Amino acid sequence: MAGKPFCQNGQDTEQAAQSGLGARAMAYGRLPLPADLNWLWVVGAVLCAVLALMVLTGLSLTLAYTPDATLAFGSVEGIERRLPAGWLLRAMHMTGASFFMLALYIHLLRGLYYRSYQPPRMGVWISGCVLLVMAMVTAFAGYVLPWGQMSYWGADVAGKAVGALPLIGGWLEGVFLGGDTPGTPTLHRMFALHFGLAFLIMAMVVGHITAVHARGSSSPSGRPITQTGALPFHPYFTVRDMLATVLVALGFVAVLCFWPDIIVESANYRPANPLHTPADIEPEWYFLPFYGMMQAVPFKLGGLLLSGGAVAVLFAVPWLDRAAGSLRPVPTMVKAGALFLLVVSAVATACAGLHHMQGGWLLVARLGMVGYYAYFVLYLPFCSRWQQGKTA
Numbered sequence: 001m002a003g004k005p006f007c008q009n010g011q012d013t014e015q016a017a018q019s020g021l022g023a024r025a026m027a028y029g030r031l032p033l034p035a036d037l038n039w040l041w042v043v044g045a046v047l048c049a050v051l052a053l054m055v056l057t058g059l060s061l062t063l064a065y066t067p068d069a070t071l072a073f074g075s076v077e078g079i080e081r082r083l084p085a086g087w088l089l090r091a092m093h094m095t096g097a098s099f100f101m102l103a104l105y106i107h108l109l110r111g112l113y114y115r116s117y118q119p120p121r122m123g124v125w126i127s128g129c130v131l132l133v134m135a136m137v138t139a140f141a142g143y144v145l146p147w148g149q150m151s152y153w154g155a156d157v158a159g160k161a162v163g164a165l166p167l168i169g170g171w172l173e174g175v176f177l178g179g180d181t182p183g184t185p186t187l188h189r190m191f192a193l194h195f196g197l198a199f200l201i202m203a204m205v206v207g208h209i210t211a212v213h214a215r216g217s218s219s220p221s222g223r224p225i226t227q228t229g230a231l232p233f234h235p236y237f238t239v240r241d242m243l244a245t246v247l248v249a250l251g252f253v254a255v256l257c258f259w260p261d262i263i264v265e266s267a268n269y270r271p272a273n274p275l276h277t278p279a280d281i282e283p284e285w286y287f288l289p290f291y292g293m294m295q296a297v298p299f300k301l302g303g304l305l306l307s308g309g310a311v312a313v314l315f316a317v318p319w320l321d322r323a324a325g326s327l328r329p330v331p332t333m334v335k336a337g338a339l340f341l342l343v344v345s346a347v348a349t350a351c352a353g354l355h356h357m358q359g360g361w362l363l364v365a366r367l368g369m370v371g372y373y374a375y376f377v378l379y380l381p382f383c384s385r386w387q388q389g390k391t392a
């Protein structure tokens with residue numbers, strides 16, 4: 001549907017700045033967005049809703065949690081069994097973490113597919129990547145807090161991985177663990193990190209959304225807003241965002257009620273035991289692709305660099321694909337096929353991460369890793385050159 005832009009010459013935004021917060025909100029409500037935005041554009045709003053839930057349930061849980069190696073597991077048991085509705089709060093916080101990471105990955109893949117990282121939205125993309133790293137660190141720190149078997153051994157594995165870094169590794173491991181092995185100082189560090197980062201994430205989200213509003217949304221067709229036509233953010237997209245949030249909330253409640261254990265690692269219901277290493281130490285599902293990559297390399301530093309590089313390479317995406325505004329569009333089959341291979345590679349590496357890294361699984365992990373990196377270092381630059389007519 002075609003239409004005229006709703007904020008002409010930034011007049012609305014100017015008026016809003018002059019007349020306070022309410023008027024500014026009104027101007028945001030009138031923000032013109034491409035008329036062809038599809039349902040994948042609701043995920044940002046869903047992320048905001050889940051983030052709010054995580055902060056609220058997290059603050060409530062904090063009231064009854066004790067970050068001490070001898071008391072942490074018991075305090076979490078107390079929340080589950082004695083605190084009124086404590087089991088529900090904890091279930092919401094744990095399931096919420098998985099929903100948040102799932103939504104984050106979908107949001108990221110949407111950005112990759114529609115190339116939302118291209119100018120003028122490079123800053124939006126980079127702030128998103130920073131958010132991803134912050135969310136990962138927060139999720140990891142949170143997983144250590146209940147001080148179950150996986151919490152303890154997860155902290156141990158991460159500490160040793162950090163320790164493998166040349167020159168500063170030993171020092172960093174000491175800062176991370178607060179001693180030679182995970183213990184109360186580790187819990188204090190993880191608690192401070194988990195709590196503090198939640199607020200930094202909220203501040204960063206405000207910056208991220210402000211950047212989206214300043215730069216304008218990209219569109220599924222890749223055409224400028226003058227060609228797609230514009231619709232105001234409210235009511236067209238606010239209503240869709242709210243409907244999507246309600247639908248996700250229903251799915252969330254269904255998981256809580258019918259499959260409460262679907263994402264819970266049962267070993268973490270056993271208290272941390274430094275004398276008993278579990279047969280399989282595995283992180284939460286959303287870290288598995290990176291864990292698989294870390295395991296697929298025979299020496300620690302290489303594994304650490306390749307799994308860290310898998311996140312770091314996302315920061316470079318706007319520079320790997322520089323064909324902004326090119327007249328030669330990439331065929332949909334090619335774009336969708338490449339993204340599909342990226343997802344399959346990540347899932348394959350994740351599956352390998354769940355198994356002992358030997359024989360067939362080792363091969364799967366290595367192939368998955370090659371597929372993952374190929375998307376970024378081969379497909380994106382090649383596509384970009386092809387679009388600019390630099391290839392035969």
Ligand code: HEM
Nearest residue numbers: 041043044045047048111116125128129131132205217218
């Ligand atoms: C806490 C995590 C995040 C929150 C709450 C969040 C929220 C949002 C919201 C509300 C929007 C506008 C609506 C939409 O396009 O869906 C948006 C847009 C965007 N986000 Fe995020 N985001 C997060 C993380 C990320 C990550 C990890 C990336 C990528 C690395 C990213 C990249 C983008 C981009 C490129 C856009 C602009 C899309 C367009 O062109 O319209 N975001 N985000």
